[in-house]
Amino acid sequence: MYVIRLPNGNLLVPESATAQGGRVVSDAYVEIGPADADYERLAGGALTEEEVAERRKSWREGDDRLRRQFLDYLARGGQSGDTA
Numbered sequence: 001m002y003v004i005r006l007p008n009g010n011l012l013v014p015e016s017a018t019a020q021g022g023r024v025v026s027d028a029y030v031e032i033g034p035a036d037a038d039y040e041r042l043a044g045g046a047l048t049e050e051e052v053a054e055r056r057k058s059w060r061e062g063d064d065r066l067r068r069q070f071l072d073y074l075a076r077g078g079q080s081g082d083t084a
Contacts (some may be wrong), residue, residue: 001027005046009034013042 001014012029019025032039047055 001029002052003046004029004052005043005048006031007049011039011042011046013038039049 002015004012006012010031012031013032014027015030016027017025055061
C-alpha cells in the first residue's frame with residue numbers, strides 16, 4: 001500500500017485495523033491534510049493517483065507474461081524448455 005497524494009493536496013495513508021491479540025483485521029486508507037502531524041514525513045514519498053495506476057498496470061502486464069510462461073510450462077508436461 002502506498003501513500004497517495006490527492007489532487008487537493010491531502011494524502012491517503014494506509015492504516016491497519018487490528019483485533020485483540022494483534023491480528024490484522026483489515027487494511028484501509030485514511031485521508032490526512034497538511035495540519036496532520038505526520039503529513040510532512042509522509043508527503044515526501046507520496047505518489048499521485050496516476051503513478052499508482054501506472055504501477056498497477058505494469059504489475060498486471062507482468063502477471064500476464066508470467067501466467068503465459070507458466071501455461072507454456074504446463075503444456076510441455078511440466079518440463080523445462082532447456083535441452084542442455
